[in-house]
Amino acid sequence: MNVIETNDLSRRYGRADALHGLSLSVPAGSIFAFIGPNGAGKTTTIKVLMNLLEPSGGAARVLGVDSRKLGPREREKIGYVSENQKLPDWMTVRQLLDYCRPFYPTWDRGLEAKLLNQFELPPDRKVRQLSRGMMMKAALLISLPYRPKLLVLDEPFSGLDPLVRDEFVRGMLEVSQQSEWTIFISSHDINEVEQLADRVGLIDGGRMQFAEPIEGLMGRFRRVEVTLGNAEPDLLSPPEGWLELERLGNQVRFVDSHYSPDAFGSYRSERFRDSEAIVSPMKLREIFVTLAKSKRERSASGAL
Amino acid sequence: MLPFAIRLELGLPITDQILFAVKKAVVGGQLRPGDKFPSVRVLSQELKINPNTAHKVVAALVAQGVLVTTPAVGSVVAAREPGGRVEKAELLGAEVERLVVEAKRLGLDLEAVLEAVEAHWERFNQGVRRTTAK
Amino acid sequence: MNLTFHIALKDVYRLRWALLLWVVTIASELALASIQATLDVEGHVPFYMSAWTLGNIFIPVIGYGLVMGLQDDDPVTEGDAFWMTRPITGGRLLSAKALVLALLCLVPVLVCVPFWLSHDFGLALLGPSSAEMLWRQGLISLLAVPLAVVSSSGAKFVTNTLIGVVTLLGLALLYPLLEGSSLPEITAPVLVQKGWLILAVWLIASAAIALNQYYRRRTKLSATILLAAVIACFAIAKWWHGSGALRTATATPHASAPQLTEVAARAGATVVLKGRTLRILSVIPDFSSMVMIEVSESEPDTASAFPRSLGQAAAGSSAQEHYLLVSQDDGRAMTAEVTRNPEVLHAGGLRYFRTTLVFNPSRDLPGEVPTNMAPWLEDAVLVKVEGRAAGLFRLKGAPPPQASRT
Numbered sequence: 001m002n003v004i005e006t007n008d009l010s011r012r013y014g015r016a017d018a019l020h021g022l023s024l025s026v027p028a029g030s031i032f033a034f035i036g037p038n039g040a041g042k043t044t045t046i047k048v049l050m051n052l053l054e055p056s057g058g059a060a061r062v063l064g065v066d067s068r069k070l071g072p073r074e075r076e077k078i079g080y081v082s083e084n085q086k087l088p089d090w091m092t093v094r095q096l097l098d099y100c101r102p103f104y105p106t107w108d109r110g111l112e113a114k115l116l117n118q119f120e121l122p123p124d125r126k127v128r129q130l131s132r133g134m135m136m137k138a139a140l141l142i143s144l145p146y147r148p149k150l151l152v153l154d155e156p157f158s159g160l161d162p163l164v165r166d167e168f169v170r171g172m173l174e175v176s177q178q179s180e181w182t183i184f185i186s187s188h189d190i191n192e193v194e195q196l197a198d199r200v201g202l203i204d205g206g207r208m209q210f211a212e213p214i215e216g217l218m219g220r221f222r223r224v225e226v227t228l229g230n231a232e233p234d235l236l237s238p239p240e241g242w243l244e245l246e247r248l249g250n251q252v253r254f255v256d257s258h259y260s261p262d263a264f265g266s267y268r269s270e271r272f273r274d275s276e277a278i279v280s281p282m283k284l285r286e287i288f289v290t291l292a293k294s295k296r297e298r299s300a301s302g303a304l
Numbered sequence: 305m306l307p308f309a310i311r312l313e314l315g316l317p318i319t320d321q322i323l324f325a326v327k328k329a330v331v332g333g334q335l336r337p338g339d340k341f342p343s344v345r346v347l348s349q350e351l352k353i354n355p356n357t358a359h360k361v362v363a364a365l366v367a368q369g370v371l372v373t374t375p376a377v378g379s380v381v382a383a384r385e386p387g388g389r390v391e392k393a394e395l396l397g398a399e400v401e402r403l404v405v406e407a408k409r410l411g412l413d414l415e416a417v418l419e420a421v422e423a424h425w426e427r428f429n430q431g432v433r434r435t436t437a438k
Numbered sequence: 439m440n441l442t443f444h445i446a447l448k449d450v451y452r453l454r455w456a457l458l459l460w461v462v463t464i465a466s467e468l469a470l471a472s473i474q475a476t477l478d479v480e481g482h483v484p485f486y487m488s489a490w491t492l493g494n495i496f497i498p499v500i501g502y503g504l505v506m507g508l509q510d511d512d513p514v515t516e517g518d519a520f521w522m523t524r525p526i527t528g529g530r531l532l533s534a535k536a537l538v539l540a541l542l543c544l545v546p547v548l549v550c551v552p553f554w555l556s557h558d559f560g561l562a563l564l565g566p567s568s569a570e571m572l573w574r575q576g577l578i579s580l581l582a583v584p585l586a587v588v589s590s591s592g593a594k595f596v597t598n599t600l601i602g603v604v605t606l607l608g609l610a611l612l613y614p615l616l617e618g619s620s621l622p623e624i625t626a627p628v629l630v631q632k633g634w635l636i637l638a639v640w641l642i643a644s645a646a647i648a649l650n651q652y653y654r655r656r657t658k659l660s661a662t663i664l665l666a667a668v669i670a671c672f673a674i675a676k677w678w679h680g681s682g683a684l685r686t687a688t689a690t691p692h693a694s695a696p697q698l699t700e701v702a703a704r705a706g707a708t709v710v711l712k713g714r715t716l717r718i719l720s721v722i723p724d725f726s727s728m729v730m731i732e733v734s735e736s737e738p739d740t741a742s743a744f745p746r747s748l749g750q751a752a753a754g755s756s757a758q759e760h761y762l763l764v765s766q767d768d769g770r771a772m773t774a775e776v777t778r779n780p781e782v783l784h785a786g787g788l789r790y791f792r793t794t795l796v797f798n799p800s801r802d803l804p805g806e807v808p809t810n811m812a813p814w815l816e817d818a819v820l821v822k823v824e825g826r827a828a829g830l831f832r833l834k835g836a837p838p839p840q841a842s843r844t
Contacts, residue, residue: 047518050522050523051522052517052518052522053516071527072525072526072527073525075525076525080523082518085523086518086520087520088511090452090511099448102441102444103441103524103525104525
């Protein structure tokens with residue numbers, strides 16, 4: 001079952017499209033990392049999914065219902081944490097918990113107490129007096145005790161120091177129960193999501209560039225460094241998957257975005273005779289930067 | 305805290321990294337047969353990884369005979385023969401590969417690498433002798 | 439616990455200090471108004487002014503602000519408000535807010551009820567007075583609601599209010615410039631009709647806007663409705679000529695129930711009867727053998743709110759009342775020349791006014807007129823006759839007073 005599904009989703013903003021033809025799906029029980037540069041449309045997508053904005057075209061389904069029809073029954077199973085959303089800042093942490101609790105029939109007071117303790121939030125301090133890190137923890141705190149089926153996080157780590165980030169992730173994982181718990185997280189902080197994500201989706205310019213399992217993605221990207229011997233390399237019409245191709249003296253470097261040992265073997269023998277090649281895996285963050293750069297350089301979004 | 309040493313690196317598949325670390329700990333003796341292995345939940349929390357990944361890791365360890373699931377206790381380190389020299393050397397493989405790659409980048413040949421290894425080996429031994437002398 | 443009450447309680451808790459301030463302000467107004475009624479002409483001014491300021495500025499403004507305070511914790515404009523991502527429907531939120539809004543309208547009534555009871559209102563009068571007070575706060579809320587509901591924050595609400603005020607001033611300036619009858623020419627009934635129609639338009643627009651914002655959050659549509667309502671109200675104000683079918687009775691300021699109020703003719707004497715208070719401030723037997731009595735009165739202030747207040751601008755004081763000075767000793771009575779002080783204080787559901795009564799013993803007392811009226815006054819009572827009874831009353835042994843013919 002797909003907990004989130006969008007089909008050709010679009011959203012106009014003035015005369016431009018903030019989202020265009022966006023299709024993605026998030027299977028139940030997975031952690032989906034939604035990455036992309038600033039202004040790519042991550043927050044817009046999440047707002048449409050949460051029915052804070054209406055789509056201009058296409059459709060989105062969340063927990064099996066059309067996003068436009070999201071009602072209390074679905075929201076009882078959704079947790080939402082966003083760097084943009086303001087909590088009622090006049091309440092104390094305790095009052096905030098007291099206010100939210102009755103809305104969720106599955107609220108577990110034991111879990112609430114445990115998380116409150118774990119997050120080390122002062123219960124009698126007003127929300128407006130909390131530091132940014134504590135405020136994000138508070139926002140997470142009120143989104144977990146009812147064990148939501150879907151947790152949506154919009155830039156939850158921005159402005160948080162590493163210690164708080166750590167606590168935040170621990171809190172998230174505290175409640176995890178496989179196949180009952182889906183997390184949709186958009187983040188600039190790609191290092192943070194690399195270890196968490198099952199699937200990765202990249203959005204740029206309002207369009208989905210790809211969405212695939214992280215192992216597949218990390219598996220098909222390799223940084224290749226070739227030290228040439230005596231023969232000249234054949235760099236004419238390089239395969240589409242090669243990015244950032246450059247030649248420096250007797251070194252040729254590029255990023256292969258469609259790596260497989262067989263493919264590598266064949267082009268290595270065809271194009272790089274008598275050479276030494278070093279193939280190294282790439283961090284998700286490096287993959288992201290490479291893709292973002294190459295998109296800027298290309299006029300149209302080609303195959304990635 | 306986890307009963308085995310590990311430092312996760314980005315870029316490499318997490319499953320492989322953990323499998324490797326666990327096997328190293330078993331072979332090296334930090335994990336002894338019968339020791340309780342952390343649950344999926346604890347693994348996920350401590351390493352801050354996806355619980356699905358932690359689940360896959362434990363499943364793989366069980367499938368490969370490194371761990372055994374017992375009904376009441378959970379996952380436990382399996383009894384096995386003590387690691388042989390060849391096996392231990394295999395586990396060193398990743399480190400060796402890294403060394404080789406770096407050497408190639410720097411343009412060193414095999415001889416130079418071996419010399420460097422010997423030098424560092426000596427220095428390490430001396431360091432050990434220095435501390436035990438105290 | 440019912441979730442609607444849960445949300446409403448949250449808002450009441452949040453507003454508790456503002457509500458307390460409001461209650462204190464209302465109570466202060468009542469106290470100041472009561473005090474000023476007991477003081478003579480010079481002394482009462484500061485209290486009168488304070489009561490007036492509280493009643494016409496502070497209390498409505500706080501009442502207006504409370505509506506904003508109610509709204510701004512849960513904005514219903516587009517965005518990322520806290521409630522929008524929790525299991526709260528627009529409908530439930532609207533119900534919760536409406537509940538608190540009703541409570542807000544009730545607060546002034548609750549503060550005034552003990553006050554009214556101490557003025558011998560009785561159940562018959564509590565009803566209309568409560569309704570009147572609810573109506574007044576309801577009008578203020580009605581003004582505030584459409585603006586609050588389209589404002590995304592408290593600051594925006596203040597801005598929108600200022601824009602509203604400026605618009606109102608602009609329209610007021612525009613009014614005489616356009617073709618059509620000018621205000622003084624319009625008759626009172628037509629004026630009142632205009633008032634009711636404007637009220638109806640505004641009410642419908644407010645309801646539409648509230649429903650639109652809480653259910654759909656289409657702020658642009660709401661702004662359009664608001665603009666259309668303002669234009670419609672202006673058009674009605676300017677060009678509505680009245681319709682016989684819509685004739686509404688302009689309520690007379692004083693109830694015409696027969697009423698007889700009696701108090702000893704002494705300075706400081708006070709009588710409280712069925713919501714009416716009559717207090718004698720001073721009794722001055724004048725050297726030209728007139729007797730001048732200063733009287734301070736208050737009575738329930740019903741049917742004086744907008745839009746009926748428009749029709750009362752032209753209406754003068756009621757003709758159906760007389761003041762008599764009657765001697766308990768021999769039953770002789772004098773009628774008064776009544777000069778009503780135009781200053782009327784509307785405060786706390788009461789109307790406070792002062793009257794100067796001049797009695798002419800040489801005209802009304804047959805036989806010998808005492809040179810010193812003081813002993814005569816010792817046994818005298820001041821009697822106020824109102825309503826239908828006034829026409830029936832006759833002085834014993836004296837020609838019928840001219841006043842009774844009116």
